[in-house]
Amino acid sequence: MSELPEAKADVEPEEQTADIAPDGEPARAAEPEAVAAPARQARVRRLDFVGRRNMFFALSLLIIVPGIVSMALKGFALGIDFAGGTELTVTFDNHPSVAQVESVVDAENAHGSVIQTTGGGYIVRYPPLTQAQVNHFEDDLRSKLGSMTVNQILIVGGTIAGETILSSLLAIVIASVLILLLLAWRFHNVPGGWRAGFQFGGSALLALLHDVFILAGIFSILGKVLDLSIGEIDAFFVTAVLTVVGFSVHDTIVVFDRIRENLRVSQRLSFEQVVNLSIMQTTARSIITSFTVVLVLAAILIAAGPTLQGLALALMIGIVSGTYSSIFNAAPLLVVWRKLQPLR
Numbered sequence: 274m275s276e277l278p279e280a281k282a283d284v285e286p287e288e289q290t291a292d293i294a295p296d297g298e299p300a301r302a303a304e305p306e307a308v309a310a311p312a313r314q315a316r317v318r319r320l321d322f323v324g325r326r327n328m329f330f331a332l333s334l335l336i337i338v339p340g341i342v343s344m345a346l347k348g349f350a351l352g353i354d355f356a357g358g359t360e361l362t363v364t365f366d367n368h369p370s371v372a373q374v375e376s377v378v379d380a381e382n383a384h385g386s387v388i389q390t391t392g393g394g395y396i397v398r399y400p401p402l403t404q405a406q407v408n409h410f411e412d413d414l415r416s417k418l419g420s421m422t423v424n425q426i427l428i429v430g431g432t433i434a435g436e437t438i439l440s441s442l443l444a445i446v447i448a449s450v451l452i453l454l455l456l457a458w459r460f461h462n463v464p465g466g467w468r469a470g471f472q473f474g475g476s477a478l479l480a481l482l483h484d485v486f487i488l489a490g491i492f493s494i495l496g497k498v499l500d501l502s503i504g505e506i507d508a509f510f511v512t513a514v515l516t517v518v519g520f521s522v523h524d525t526i527v528v529f530d531r532i533r534e535n536l537r538v539s540q541r542l543s544f545e546q547v548v549n550l551s552i553m554q555t556t557a558r559s560i561i562t563s564f565t566v567v568l569v570l571a572a573i574l575i576a577a578g579p580t581l582q583g584l585a586l587a588l589m590i591g592i593v594s595g596t597y598s599s600i601f602n603a604a605p606l607l608v609v610w611r612k613l614q615p616l617r
Contacts, residue, residue, distance in 0.1 A: 323549045326605035333483055333602060340490010343498055349489075350496025352507030353429050355438055359402040360427040361411070364394045367419035371395075377417045381410060388502055391578040394424065401430060441511040445485070448515060452522050453478050456529070463533050472610045477525045480603035484521045484594045485514060491590055502579065509584040517591025524563070524599035528555050532604065544611055548604050556600055563596040 322329075353360050365374075371389050378385040378397060383406075388396040399410065407426065415421045453474045461470035495504025531551040539547055570592070573585040 320553060321549060322552045322601065323545050323605050323608050326601075326608070329601035329605065333487075333598070337483070337486050337490060340486060340493060343493040344490060347493060347497035349493050349506045350500075350502075350504055352505040352510075353398055353427065354507045357401050357429045359399045359407060360425075360429075361397045361399075361407075361423060362390070362394060362425040362427075363397060363414065364392075364422045364424060365418050365420070366422075368393050369418050374414075374418065377414060381413060383410065385410075386502070388579050390580070396579075401428070437508070444511070445514060445518070448518055449478060449481060452481065452518070456522075456526070459526075460529060460533060463536055468614075472607060472614070473529055476603050476607040476610055477522055477529070479606055480525055480595075480598040481518055481521050483598045483602055484517055484591055487594045488514060488517060488587060488591045492587065503583050503586060505583060507583070509580075510587055513584055513587035513591060516588060517595055520592055521595030521598060524559050524595055525603045527559060528552060528599055528604050529607075531555050532607070545608055548608050552600060552604050559596055559600060563592050566592055 349355075371387065374395055374397070375387045378387055383399050383402075385397055385399045388398070390396060397410075397414070399406075402410070407428075411421070411423060453471075456474035456477050457467065457470040459470070460473035461467045463469050463473070465472070492504045492506060492510065495501045496506070497504070528551060531554055532548055535542075535547045535551050536544075539550070542550070567589055570585045570589040574582055574589065577585060
């Protein structure tokens with residue numbers, strides 16, 4: 274069967290435009306000499322994330338270094354989970370002010386501290402006490418502040434606190450090592466094999482440590498330098514650190530996955546250009562995702578009681594830091610690593 278000749282359009286491209294007349298007026302034919310103005314091309318913004326990596330690294334150091342100095346010189350304000358002690362959760366019928374409760378606790382000379390909770394209750398923390406001392410301080414609070422209901426008594430010894438610290442550090446180390454191995458396996462199929470895979474995993478691990486140091490440093494400053502109760506290190510803080518570790522790596526993997534895809538299809542570009550392109554393609558998604566989580570945490574920080582405020586603040590700091598490090602640190606670190614150890 275013979276093929277049909279290609280159909281020719283009856284109307285030339287220049288004539289494929291029509292004027293739309295207002296209602297009630299006849300449409301006018303397009304004038305032959307009228308030529309449509311060429312469409313204006315959209316302006317494409319290209320940001321050189323990789324080329325400005327030293328500026329981003331310097332900004333990170335500007336935040337990390339004061340925290341490291343505070344951790345080295347001041348340490349941390351440890352909560353009862355890590356320092357050990359006795360914690361009384363009480364409610365007074367007379368509803369005394371925070372200043373009145375603090376005045377009574379300070380007069381006991383037992384190095385106690387007071388935290389007000391929602392609902393008019395108080396958390397009174399002491400160093401480790403015997404049962405006789407606990408009964409003595411309860412009677413002292415009742416005699417000076419009126420009728421009191423003891424809702425909870427929590428006693429944590431020094432041995433248990435030490436075991437909690439070791440278990441928390443061990444959990445963070447194990448999580449970091451497993452993440453390194455997982456990312457090395459995930460990206461071992463890029464050009465360079467397992468060596469390239471460990472470069473991806475090592476860059477993600479350095480970005481992860483960046484987030485942990487920022488979070489720990491800020492809490493050291495809040496707890497020991499500014500003497501704020503929200504800066505205490507407790508079990509909630511460890512939970513926040515492990516959550517931040519997972520969230521930071523999640524954001525980093527999004528960028529690294531795009532780098533791997535672009536390496537396959539953009540063979541004419543250099544590695545730096547591929548990394549920069551991948552960052553631009555994923556930045557908006559990462560920022561919007563993190564911003565929605567930060568909004569929820571901000572609501573918790575404002576509306577929740579002291580028990581959850583430290584957790585909300587730690588998660589907020591960690592998520593903001595994790596988003597920053599995934600965009601501005603992790604991928605540029607990969608470029609630096611590739612320059613120091615080029616793949617053959």
